[in-house]
Amino acid sequence: MKTCLITGGAGFIGSNFVHYMLDKHPDYVLINYDKLTYAGNVDNIKDIGKNSQHLFIRGDICDKKLLSKTVEKKDVDMIVHFAAESHVDNSIKEPGQFVITNVLGTQALLDVAKEFDLRFHHISTDEVFGSLGKTGKFNEETRYEPRSPYSASKAASDHLVRAYHETYKLRATISNCTNNYGPYQHPEKVIPLFIINLIEGEKVPLYGKGENIRDWLHVNDHCRAIDMILHNGKIGETYCVGGDCELTNLELTKKILNAFGKGDDFINYVADRPGHDLRYAIDSSKIKNELGWKPEYSFEKGLKETIEWYKNNKSWWGKLKK
Numbered sequence: 634m635k636t637c638l639i640t641g642g643a644g645f646i647g648s649n650f651v652h653y654m655l656d657k658h659p660d661y662v663l664i665n666y667d668k669l670t671y672a673g674n675v676d677n678i679k680d681i682g683k684n685s686q687h688l689f690i691r692g693d694i695c696d697k698k699l700l701s702k703t704v705e706k707k708d709v710d711m712i713v714h715f716a717a718e719s720h721v722d723n724s725i726k727e728p729g730q731f732v733i734t735n736v737l738g739t740q741a742l743l744d745v746a747k748e749f750d751l752r753f754h755h756i757s758t759d760e761v762f763g764s765l766g767k768t769g770k771f772n773e774e775t776r777y778e779p780r781s782p783y784s785a786s787k788a789a790s791d792h793l794v795r796a797y798h799e800t801y802k803l804r805a806t807i808s809n810c811t812n813n814y815g816p817y818q819h820p821e822k823v824i825p826l827f828i829i830n831l832i833e834g835e836k837v838p839l840y841g842k843g844e845n846i847r848d849w850l851h852v853n854d855h856c857r858a859i860d861m862i863l864h865n866g867k868i869g870e871t872y873c874v875g876g877d878c879e880l881t882n883l884e885l886t887k888k889i890l891n892a893f894g895k896g897d898d899f900i901n902y903v904a905d906r907p908g909h910d911l912r913y914a915i916d917s918s919k920i921k922n923e924l925g926w927k928p929e930y931s932f933e934k935g936l937k938e939t940i941e942w943y944k945n946n947k948s949w950w951g952k953l954k955k
Contacts, residue, residue: 653856
């Protein structure tokens with residue numbers, strides 16, 4: 634039996650990973666470590682109930698003393714690090730908090746992982762690579778060119794993980810993923826925001842002309858990728874994880890509108906975000922070839938299930954919207 638400490642396990646991707654691990658690895662003990670900021674939500678793990686394989690601890694990743702105590706007392710074997718400030722608009726308004734959580738918090742975790750010789754996997758983003766033109770894709774060799782305080786803070790955390798592997802031989806890996814979607818995603822993000830607005834009969838706010846392009850990855854496919862990297866990935870390596878689903882924001886908007894039987898009159902075009910990256914896209918060849926991973930969700934299937942989840946869970950998102 635192994636014990637895995639999951640930071641940010643009450644957040645969107647983290648909570649989905651907790652559900653995935655309890656189903657896929659019932660012999661694992663999961664220590665769910667989350668500060669419960671606005672993006673962390675105990676309702677995300679409410680259905681787990683009193684599962685003896687899951688323990689929730691409310692804690693800050695910057696609190697090295699609590700981290701060390703938790704790791705030692707619970708005999709932790711590995712850390713999967715999701716916890717992060719992740720909303721670009723918020724980083725533009727208040728960059729300091731992103732540096733504290735994403736950089737200093739990651740450094741505190743790395744120190745603890747080094748102290749106890751733990752396996753460490755770090756979840757990052759394709760946004761660290763900057764913005765693509767209309768051709769090409771990011772891969773593991775792409776130069777870092779972050780363009781927002783959020784992506785800069787994540788880039789810094791990636792560099793720290795690599796440095797701890799090189800300097801201290803920490804058994805670490807990194808994954809950089811594209812935009813995730815699925816259940817338990819906070820209403821501030823574009824897909825749940827648009828779905829909830831349409832459920833409530835409101836228009837959807839679209840930045841600029843909707844020309845920005847994103848590659849969409851269902852959160853369940855992402856969880857499978859993390860599992861494969863954690864158990865079979867090569868130590869010291871980075872793996873890029875994409876959904877093979879590029880859409881302009883306008884195309885994305887129209888797919889969501891069509892699912893609700895709505896037309897373009899439900900689009901409210903708003904002023905574009907400062908420094909809005911034009912395009913993200915990831916080449917996932919490495920994880921496909923080395924670990925045999927590939928996305929299983931088509932966007933049509935994933936979007937349909939996601940819309941149904943939000944329709945059936947108004948009590949969940951209603952609290953957050955207030």
